[in-house]
Amino acid sequence: MAPDRDGEKRRAAERSLAFIENGMTIGLGTGTTAAHMIRLLGERIEAGLRVRAVPTSTATRRAAERARIPLVNLDECPALDLAIDGADEVDPTFDLIKGGGGALLHEKIVAVASRRLVVVVDESKMVDRLGRFPLPVEVSRFGWRVVAERIAALGTRPALRTGEGGIPAVTDEGNYILDCGFGTIGDTGALARALDAIPGVIEHGLFVAMADTVIVGQARGVAVLHRRP
Ligand code: 5RP
Numbered sequence: 001m002a003p004d005r006d007g008e009k010r011r012a013a014e015r016s017l018a019f020i021e022n023g024m025t026i027g028l029g030t031g032t033t034a035a036h037m038i039r040l041l042g043e044r045i046e047a048g049l050r051v052r053a054v055p056t057s058t059a060t061r062r063a064a065e066r067a068r069i070p071l072v073n074l075d076e077c078p079a080l081d082l083a084i085d086g087a088d089e090v091d092p093t094f095d096l097i098k099g100g101g102g103a104l105l106h107e108k109i110v111a112v113a114s115r116r117l118v119v120v121v122d123e124s125k126m127v128d129r130l131g132r133f134p135l136p137v138e139v140s141r142f143g144w145r146v147v148a149e150r151i152a153a154l155g156t157r158p159a160l161r162t163g164e165g166g167i168p169a170v171t172d173e174g175n176y177i178l179d180c181g182f183g184t185i186g187d188t189g190a191l192a193r194a195l196d197a198i199p200g201v202i203e204h205g206l207f208v209a210m211a212d213t214v215i216v217g218q219a220r221g222v223a224v225l226h227r228r229p
Helices: 005-019 032-046 058-066 104-113 144-152 188-196
Strands: 025-028 052-055 082-085 117-122 135-139 176-180 201-204 213-217 222-226
Touching: 005 032, 005 082, 005 117, 005 213, 005 222, 025 032, 025 104, 032 058, 032 082, 032 117, 052 058, 082 104, 104 135, 104 201, 135 144, 144 176, 188 201
Parallel strands: 025 052, 025 082, 082 117, 117 213
Antiparallel strands: 135 176, 135 201, 213 222
């Protein structure tokens, strides 16, 4: 029988709520796993939990409004207690690939603004080495082909992400996304630095040494993993 990935996501999301305490301000990630967390958090708030939250995308803001979660923005509240977010891949050192849902820029800013980043994933996201999932890189629309050439020189063939009708997908900040298959990534820090150095790269989906806790939803139950100090 095929694994029930959505059930695994739901279980991970549900377990992440145990990290939320009354009075906290939390970052809300983007994606299907985060969507479970947002819906369940709404139920806790309905039952009396008092929290405020910063959404990482338009989609998440809409979901949070539907769940009646009180929202603030990062300028009003630049220090968050906790961020809870999904990931596309997680390696044994908790380095991540994120951005499958296109929200990597806001997600990374929210992650660095948070005292703790809790990642919620299904079992398929746990890998020995990052790189099977093409790395999303958010780039300037101006001159994006030039930027893509510079990225290609790092050993990939960047693919412009498109939506319906083949029209380029645009992020919440109005940028393009290049999906970059690098194959197995040997040195995540070195690749992150190389991408950071290219003019026109706004952000990339490598989250290096940022996650504190990873909650893996399983067929029955969850595994809660903490990063070694
Ligand atoms: C969005 C992300 C998501 O967290 C990531 O793509 C995982 O998504 P899902 O929970 O739907 O599998 O990085 O930018």
